[in-house]
Amino acid sequence: MAPQATDMALASPTLIPLGDSALLVRFGNDLSEAANFAAIALARRLIADPLPGVVEVSPNLVSVLLRYDPMRTSFAELTGEVRLRTYSMGGAASASGSVARHRIAITFGGEAGPDLDAVAASLGLSAADFIKAHNAVPLRVLSTGFSPGFLYCGFHPAALVVSRRSDVRASVPAGSVLFAAGQTAIAATAIPTGWHLIGHTKLRNFNPHANPPTQVRAGDEVVFEAAP
The missing domain is CATH 2.40.100.10 (Cyclophilin-like)
Incomplete structure (x- = not known):
C-alpha cells in the first residue's frame, strides 16, 4: 500500500436524473485530472459512509452513478444529501491514507x-x-x-x-x-x-x-x- 495525499479543486457537480431510480453526479463534460479525482473521491466517501436508500455507487471517468430505492428516498432528498457531501469536502476533493x-x-x-x-x-x-x-x-x-x-x-x-x-x-x-x-x-x-x-x-x-x-x-x- 502506498501513501497518498492529494488536494484538487472540486467543481460544483451537475446532478442529472436517470429514470426514476438513479442519479448521475457529473463533475465535468471533458476528462480532466480534477474532474476524475473529484468523482473518485466522492464515490469513495459515499461507499465508506452510505446515503440512505442508495443501493449502488459506481464511479466513472468524470461522474458517479448512484442507484437508489425510490421507496426509501427521493431524487430531491438524494440531491440535497449529495450537495451537502460535496460542500462538506470544503471545496476540494481530498484523498489521504493508503492507496x-x-x-x-x-x-x-x-x-x-x-x-x-x-x-x-x-x-x-x-x-x-x-x-x-x-x-x-x-x-x-x-x-x-x-x-x-x-x-x-x-x-x-x-x-x-x-x-x-x-x-x-x-x-x-x-x-x-x-x-x-x-x-x-x-x-x-x-x-x-x-x-x-x-x-x-x-x-x-x-x-x-x-x-x-x-x-x-x-x-x-x-x-x-x-x-x-
Missing part, C-alpha cells in the same frame, strides 16, 4: 503488441525508448468499466499522447494492453477496440466468482514494468 499499488508486468511488442513500433515511430521514439517512457512513472486508475474489469490508467505526459486508431479491431484478447489519448488501458475480457495494441499482461482484473470480482479499483496506483 493500493499494483505492479503490472507487460510483454511489449511482437504478436502481443503489433502496434508498438508504429506508436513509437509516431512519437519520434524507438520502441525501447517508448517502453522506458511508458513505464517511467506510476499512473492512477482513472476508472474501471466499459467491459467487466476494464482499466483506464493515466495520465501520460503530453509527449506520449497519440490518437486512437482509424479502424477498429473486431476483438483483442483478455490481458491486452491498449494505448491512446494519454492513457493505457487493460482489457480483462475479449473486446473490440480502436485503441493501439502495444502488449499483453497476465493480469485479469475480472473474476465473476470472486467477491469483489475485480482486484484493481478506481483511484489505485499502477506501476508498469517490462516482463522479463
Whole structure:
C-alpha cells in the first residue's frame, strides 16, 4: 500500500436524473485530472459512509452513478444529501491514507503488441525508448468499466499522447494492453477496440466468482514494468 495525499479543486457537480431510480453526479463534460479525482473521491466517501436508500455507487471517468430505492428516498432528498457531501469536502476533493499499488508486468511488442513500433515511430521514439517512457512513472486508475474489469490508467505526459486508431479491431484478447489519448488501458475480457495494441499482461482484473470480482479499483496506483 502506498501513501497518498492529494488536494484538487472540486467543481460544483451537475446532478442529472436517470429514470426514476438513479442519479448521475457529473463533475465535468471533458476528462480532466480534477474532474476524475473529484468523482473518485466522492464515490469513495459515499461507499465508506452510505446515503440512505442508495443501493449502488459506481464511479466513472468524470461522474458517479448512484442507484437508489425510490421507496426509501427521493431524487430531491438524494440531491440535497449529495450537495451537502460535496460542500462538506470544503471545496476540494481530498484523498489521504493508503492507496493500493499494483505492479503490472507487460510483454511489449511482437504478436502481443503489433502496434508498438508504429506508436513509437509516431512519437519520434524507438520502441525501447517508448517502453522506458511508458513505464517511467506510476499512473492512477482513472476508472474501471466499459467491459467487466476494464482499466483506464493515466495520465501520460503530453509527449506520449497519440490518437486512437482509424479502424477498429473486431476483438483483442483478455490481458491486452491498449494505448491512446494519454492513457493505457487493460482489457480483462475479449473486446473490440480502436485503441493501439502495444502488449499483453497476465493480469485479469475480472473474476465473476470472486467477491469483489475485480482486484484493481478506481483511484489505485499502477506501476508498469517490462516482463522479463
